[in-house]
Amino acid sequence: MRDAYVQKVARFTRELPGHIASFRAAFPDYPAKTDVWFLHSLGEMDGGTRTFDDRTHFIFGADVMVKVHGQGDEAAFFHHELFHDYHDTGCKSEPVWVSLWGEGLATYVSKQLNPTANNAELLLDFPPNLVADTRKELKRALDDVHAKLDSEDRSDYAGLFFGRDGGAGGLPARRGYYLGYLVAEEIGKDLSIQQMAKLDCGAARTAVTAALERLRSAQR
Known part of the structure; x- marks a missing residue:
């Protein structure tokens, strides 16, 4: 598990800038200003946002990514999560x-x-x-x-x-x-x-x- 975790961390560091660039090619107005944290989530999540002290942070959980995603191509996953950071309907409730x-x-x-x-x-x-x-x-x-x-x-x-x-x-x-x-x-x-x-x-x-x-x- 540790070897897979280390590989995932290395791949994340290497590939994330390219995923952000390809996302911004499709959505040029995406500011890409949200802080990104890559960590061991203690089984909580593979990716998503969390708010601390009124500031939104992108959290990626390497442990859950290894467990759920394996060592597959993560481009679609990152684009999915980046889109959540970009997209806002302005709805006041969440049915x-x-x-x-x-x-x-x-x-x-x-x-x-x-x-x-x-x-x-x-x-x-x-x-x-x-x-x-x-x-x-x-x-x-x-x-x-x-x-x-x-x-x-x-x-x-x-x-x-x-x-x-x-x-x-x-x-x-x-x-x-x-x-x-x-x-x-x-x-x-x-x-x-x-x-x-x-x-x-x-x-x-x-x-x-x-x-x-x-x-x-x-x-x-």
Whole structure:
């Protein structure tokens, strides 16, 4: 484990500047000013932001990256996390649809910037077979998330975005990432990733509900 950890640290140090540069090529107005910390997270996270003393920091957990990602290409993962640092809908609350949009769009953007990335590199294979298992129940999964779009119940959020339990009904855990990706992919038929990133809260809500309805209609 230690050797894998050391390799991950070395690779991170070597590759992160290039990932930031390629992200800024797609989103030139990204300021890249958030402090980046690469550390042992004691099993908490592979990547994300945390706020300390009113200042946002990018935290990457080498230990969880090794455990979940292995030694695969991290470009899509870094672009996913950088997009979260860049993207802001301006929504004042966080019902399910906001996370569906944010996580789905981050996954879609990372795929557009890394067209050869596989499901594992897009973090769509955690838990294993996430995409295949969700597709087996796609109609029910789409209907389920549609019914929860405006929910702020943490149990609804957990079933969609946490990796432990998909909630009542036996649907796959963490399926919200893939469903959100499908929503973003549908919206991407008409808008560029740059246009999608700039949608404000109201416009994003309209786009998400319309795209989700089209996806549901295709399953009938």
